[in-house]
Structures are given as C-alpha cells and as structure tokens.
Amino acid sequence: MTAPARYPVTVQFGEVNGEPATWAIETLPEALAAVPLGDHGVFIVGAVDPDAFDESDVSVLELLAANAVAAMDAADRRRRLRTYEDALKNVDDMVCVLDGDGAVTYATGPFVSWIGADDLGDVAGRPLDALVDEADAPRVADAVAALTDAATEAGGAPEPTRTVDLTADRDSDRRSRHGELRLSRLSDHGAGVVGSLSDTTDLRRTRTELSAERDRFRRLFDRIPDPVIEVVLEPEETVIDGANPAFEAQFGVDETTLRGRTIDALDIHDDRLGDP
Known part of the structure; x- marks a missing residue:
C-alpha cells in the first residue's frame, strides 16, 4: 500500500456486525517491529518514535507471537479434527482418531465393536492402549508415542506411520479375532493420530491352514x-526347488546343491536309473 500524502487517515479493515471496522492512523510510523507467526503470517507493530522499540520490547513481542502461534495451531488442530469426525460419521470402515496424548476422541461404530465396546461413549477419552489386549498395549503405546510430540520431547522426530498387530479375545465360544492397526499422524503440525484397523482373522487363518498343508506335503x-524333485515353472525355464531323500540316494546328489538350478542341469544317465 502506498502511504498517503497527508495524515491522519482512516483505513477500513472489514466489517463487524455490519458496521465498518476502521483504524485511524495519525501519522506515518517511524519505527516497525516484526516477528514471525509460523505458517500464519507476520506480526507487525509500528510507532511514531523512531527509537520506540528496544530489546525488551522485541522480547515481549516474540512472547506474544509465540502464544498467538500456539493458539492458532490449536485452533487449526481442532478444525482438522472436526473435519475428520464429520467425514468419519459416514464411513463404515474401522477408524479412530486420537489426540496428542493417545486418547480416543472419535471412533467409527465398526471400530468400537471390534475392540469389544458397546458405543463411542465407552472409548472416548480413554487411551487407545487401555482398550486393546493387555499383550498388545505396550506396542500400541510405543507406536502412538512415536507419532506424536512425545517423540520430539524425547529428543527424536515423529514418525509418519506405524503398524501394530492386534488380537481381540472373545468369549470362550468364539475364536479370537486378529487385526492390523495402521496409525498415521494427522498432519506435520502438532499432535493427533488417525488409526485404520483391518481385520486379518480370515487371512491369518488361511495362512495357518496353508502352512499346515505345506508341512503335510x-x-x-x-x-x-x-x-522325486520339486520344481518351479519359470517363464523361460524349469527351476529345481527341492529333492526328497530317495532322489538324493538314487542319484548321489545333495538337495542344497540342486536347489535353484535348472532341470536341464541334471546330469542323469540311463544307467543310473536302475532296473525298470
């Protein structure tokens, strides 16, 4: 803005309750002090006396600016949290939102049900590690701390994401359920964590069954x-993946030396095949 040629001048900054908000400037400032407000801008103070600001004044301005930044950051966090909560109200996935201390501020119905609670009131305000199985609690607490300002206070840097395997014990007539909890920071500024839970019970059961089947085989x-040899069919060749003891004894080879070689590398002659 170009300074007016004459003072005083009245500057309008907007409206309050329908009335113009104005500031009467009596004369052109001869001294300015400016302190940063983080991502929010700059705080500038002017005075008509060219020697109006000394080091103590600047210290006070920096203190005021620091308090203002903290208040604006907190307001931003609350606004982001409300945005997450509004979005989650229409989500059927298992999701929760935590504050900087790891306490649940919001959780979807499926998440609440999975951990064995009846409704949001049973989990809101409680630390997430207090809601999971006792064996999982330390790992959940460590993961939340690594994602929040607690990591900074401990001399480290907050991590972007953490994943924790969970187990939810059920009544004796039902099997335990297993899940994978993925925790992420809400943003790069301030505290707050969002968690997404995936039920891995069926996947875990399938893996167990496949492992048992492999053992039987x-x-x-x-x-x-x-x-007998076990092979893997690659696009261009057939690769040996194993040989049973009978094959080793029959042909005088060792399974470890065969594994990974192509089947064409087998040097087996007819006279070593035995009688038909």
Whole structure:
C-alpha cells in the first residue's frame, strides 16, 4: 500500500456486525517491529518514535507471537479434527482418531465393536492402549508415542506411520479375532493420530491352514520311497526347488546343491536309473 500524502487517515479493515471496522492512523510510523507467526503470517507493530522499540520490547513481542502461534495451531488442530469426525460419521470402515496424548476422541461404530465396546461413549477419552489386549498395549503405546510430540520431547522426530498387530479375545465360544492397526499422524503440525484397523482373522487363518498343508506335503515328500524333485515353472525355464531323500540316494546328489538350478542341469544317465 502506498502511504498517503497527508495524515491522519482512516483505513477500513472489514466489517463487524455490519458496521465498518476502521483504524485511524495519525501519522506515518517511524519505527516497525516484526516477528514471525509460523505458517500464519507476520506480526507487525509500528510507532511514531523512531527509537520506540528496544530489546525488551522485541522480547515481549516474540512472547506474544509465540502464544498467538500456539493458539492458532490449536485452533487449526481442532478444525482438522472436526473435519475428520464429520467425514468419519459416514464411513463404515474401522477408524479412530486420537489426540496428542493417545486418547480416543472419535471412533467409527465398526471400530468400537471390534475392540469389544458397546458405543463411542465407552472409548472416548480413554487411551487407545487401555482398550486393546493387555499383550498388545505396550506396542500400541510405543507406536502412538512415536507419532506424536512425545517423540520430539524425547529428543527424536515423529514418525509418519506405524503398524501394530492386534488380537481381540472373545468369549470362550468364539475364536479370537486378529487385526492390523495402521496409525498415521494427522498432519506435520502438532499432535493427533488417525488409526485404520483391518481385520486379518480370515487371512491369518488361511495362512495357518496353508502352512499346515505345506508341512503335510513336506512330510509326504520326504517319506515317499520314489525319487522325486520339486520344481518351479519359470517363464523361460524349469527351476529345481527341492529333492526328497530317495532322489538324493538314487542319484548321489545333495538337495542344497540342486536347489535353484535348472532341470536341464541334471546330469542323469540311463544307467543310473536302475532296473525298470
């Protein structure tokens, strides 16, 4: 803005209750003091006396600016939190929002149900690590601390995300449920964590069944009296993945030396195949 040629001058900054908000400037400032307000801007104070500001005045301005930044950051966090809560009200996924201390401020119905609570009132205001299984609590607490300002206070830097495996014990007539909890910082400024929970019960059960099936196959593979090799069909070649003891004994080879080689590398002659 170009300074007017004559003072005093009245500057309008907007309206309050429909009335113009004005500031009467009597003369052009001869001294200015400016302190940063983080991402919010700059705080500027002017005076007509060119020697109006000394070091103590600047210290007071910096203190005021620091308090203003803290208040504006807190307001931003509350606004972001309300935005998350409004969005989550229409979400069917298992999601929760935590404050900087790790306490639940909001959670969707599916999340509340999965951890065994009846409604949001049972979990709101309580630390997340107090709501999970006792064995999982330390890992949840560590993950939340790593994502919040607690990490900074401990001399480190907050991490962007953490993942924790959870187990929810059920009544004796129902199986325990398993889940993967992914925790992320709400933003790069201030505290707050959002958690997304995925139920991995069926996946875990399937993996267990596949592992048991592999074990059964391996026992059969090792005990069968006929020489057998296990191969993997690659796009351009067939690769040996294993050989049973009968194959090792029949052809005088070791499974560890065969694994990873192509089947064409087998040097097996007819006279080593035995009688038909």
